[in-house]
Structures are given as C-alpha cells and as structure tokens.
Amino acid sequence: MITVDESHCISQWGYDFRPAYLKIADIRELLPGVPVLALTATATPEVVKDIQARLHFRQENVFRMSFERKNLAYIVRSTEDKTSELLHILKRMPGSAIVYARSRRRTKEITGLLQGEGITADFYHAGLDNAVKDLRQKRWQNDECRVIVATNAFGMGIDKPDVRLVVHLDLPDSPEAYFQEAGRAGRDGEKAYAVILYSRSDKTTLHKRIPDTFPDKDYIKDVYEHLQYYYQMAMGDGQDCVKEFNLEEFCRTFKYFPVPAHSALKILTQAGYLEYTDEQDNASRIIFSIRREELYKLREMPGEAEKLLQTILRAYTGLFTDYAYISETALSVYSGMPVPKVYELLKVLAKRHIIDYIPHKKTPYIIYTRERMDRQRLHLSRSVYEDRKERYETRIRAMVEYVTSESICRSRMLLRYFGETDHRNCGQCDVCLSGRATDELPANLLDELKEQIITLTEEHPLTPADIADRLHTNRDTLTQTIQYLVDEGELNMKDGLIGKKN
Known part of the structure; x- marks a missing residue:
C-alpha cells in the first residue's frame, strides 16, 4: 500500500x-x-x-468522519492583556496545556512568565537543537512539565490524549491550521477547551500577512535577480547547483526585510525556478586527530576535559577512523556538565589538536532547478501567484470572521467551513453559553436578503465582504443568510466567491 x-x-x-x-x-x-x-x-x-x-484515483472514493468534536469547547476571549488572561485561565483550569505563539522569541518570553508564576513550562520551536526538542517533548508528554509554549512547529505526530487546554495567543492564518492545532486537545474524549485570545490589533496583524506572504511580482523578480548577484551566477548557468544560503546575510546585503524575502523565495520555488529548502539540520561532528595510543599518553589534561573525553569514548564508536555525529546536549546529560561547558571543552580539545570538531549548524539551501534566466523572462503564473493569493485572503477572512462573529456557534462555523451543514449549535462555545447563538434566521429577514444577494451576484460572483459593503448589512446576519442559501442549494460558494448555482 x-x-x-x-x-x-x-x-x-x-x-x-x-x-x-x-x-x-x-x-x-x-x-x-x-x-x-x-x-x-x-x-x-x-x-x-x-x-x-x-493522486490519480480511478474513481472518487472517500471515507469521511465528521469534523465535530463534541467534547471540545471552542472559546474566543476578547482581551487587550493576553498574558494576564492566559495566567487567569491556566490557574483556573488544571491539566496539560499547549500555548501557541507566532514567534520564537515570544515562546521564550511567555515560558519565563509562566515559570515566574510557579507553572512548569518549556518553550519549543524549530530553531532548537533536535536533542533539546526531544527532551522537552518527552518531559511534557510524561507530565514532568505542564505547559508547552510553542510555535506551529510543535504538534505534528504528537498524540498526548489528556491535553485539557490549547490556547492561541496569536491568530493562525487559516481555519485549517487552527482546527488542526486546536484539535490536539481532548483526544481522550474528556472535556477540553480550545481558546483564542483576541485583541483589536490582531485583525490588522493578520491582514498584514497578505503582502508579507505574497509580495509584489516586481519584488519577487528583484529577489531572484539579487540572488544571482549573491552567488555571482552567470546567465545560463546554475542548473542543478546546490548552494548554502544565509537569509540574514542576503537581506543585509540587498536591504530586504526577512519575512517577504523568505516568501519571495518560496514563490520562486512554487514557480519551479529554484528550490528553497528550510533549515537543514547539520549535527555536530568530531574525529580524533591523534591515535588511540597517543590519547592515553596525554599529560596535564584538566579534570573536566578528561571526563568529557571518557564520556565521548563511551558514547560513540569509530572516532579514530571517521567523523561521528555527536550531540552536545547528550554529552551534557551523560557527563553532568552544562551544555555551554561541553561546547567550550570541545573547542579547547580542538585547539590542542586532540580532536577535529565541526559544530552543529542549521543551513538552508538554494537548489537551482533551472539555469539562471533573464529577469524579463521570469513568469509567475496565475496558479502560482494570483490564485494562491486569493485563496490565502479567503482563509484570512474566514479566520477573522470566526473570531469576530458574536451570534454564530463556533463549532458550527468550523463545521460549515469543512462542508458539514447538518449540525445544530454545540451548546458549549462562548457564543452558545452567552445565549447569542441563533439556529435559524427570521423568515422576513431571509426573504429580504435573499433577493438582494441573488440580484447582486447575478452577473458575476462576489466575496462576502463585497456583498456586505454593498448591502450595509450586519456581517453576522449576512454570513448566516449566505450559508443558509448555500446549504439550500440556491447559491454556490467556490474559492471564497458567492455566485448563482449552475
């Protein structure tokens, strides 16, 4: 299979x-x-x-379970002081928790805050050494640590059944990403909570991700051109070349901001001109520079250096004939010395020509899948740029709508996004508990809006935002009306556009 x-x-x-x-x-x-x-x-x-x-299925064949999670309560909490609200929630609600934050720096800051309040916490992001990530993940899974504060790098393949709480400090940029991350709570079937802490500035921050993720085409072409200067690549050269890439150095040299430059390289990858890999983990390596018998004759070795050498010899084999991959974190655990001390002693041993030590580094690569092309011939097709940008904007609108809606059941909104329409209100999200959630639309309002929407979309499809702007209608009411009409088959929704049913 x-x-x-x-x-x-x-x-x-x-x-x-x-x-x-x-x-x-x-x-x-x-x-x-x-x-x-x-x-x-x-x-x-x-x-x-x-x-x-x-995947070239010969015929459509789908086995589908419902997206509904009856034990999971979806909550959106509006607050301008997220850290205080987070502490309040964690102190009131016992059990294992995941807190998602957008940046690596923020994961570390929040972890320090929680630890200062007596809550056991670790931070986790893609920039950590693999051994550190494994150690922190195991501590959390074994309940030695209550809260893991992480970027979206955490969670893939994690199946801890008793997570009682998932909190998002920043908005994900799609309902799909949110549903996957929130869904890590309550896998044991017991009651669990998925909470978004939402402030007024979050909407602006989320919309700013659109130009950051899809910079202008001219900007993308400039990045491509400067990449050739960076590598001094001649026209027609480059195909199948593999180059180490330092994004910070590239941005410093050509005066780019890292986020849109990173996005431009990703779009060039989608377009087939190159392959921009994420950071590849190159573990530390060592080999002994002296023969085994010479090692035993060494004199005047500091006690800690001697202890580290013995630890290395016990932990790894073949060190006298070839480079071996090592982990400074593992050596720290085996020897009882802190990681900075291990690193410092390895450098001392290398200076004394006892070992050759190549420290760990994370290196992205640029792989040229085609020869260097003239900037004018660079083509970013609609499917690579405009279509993907439109879908990204649609997801962001759906995410903003999810957190700002005050009259539609949260669970129902998520289920409808994934194509499920035959569900009632969940009765446990913040909207349902507030008594604001409505099951059906008033008949007179439905009839009035129905005619207006159908008239508007008669000639060409429109986004819900366009319809709202033209009708000056409450967005929640409009969303309910459109969803009802789509469910009833009177309107069609595709790629975020509302139009007549074919």
Missing part, C-alpha cells in the same frame, strides 16, 4: 501546499496495481476532490 499522510499538501487549494508532494503520484507508475490511501484531517470538500485527482 502507498499511504500519503497530510495529503492536503498535494493540493494547490490546500492551506499547506508543498510542490514535492506532486511527485508522489509518479510512484503509482512504478508500482501499478498497488492501492493508495490518502489521509488528512484538514481538507475542505474542494481539496478532498483535488487530492484524489492529483
């Missing part, structure tokens, strides 16, 4: 499209007749259909 996990990544309509996934279908030609299973927990009906097409 060929099994494709996180299969929404194969769809350009999916929220986490990865071009490499498109190559998976080629395996079918090498293994004809072998069954294919595609798995995902975060796909809209449109993406489900696309996954099957891209």
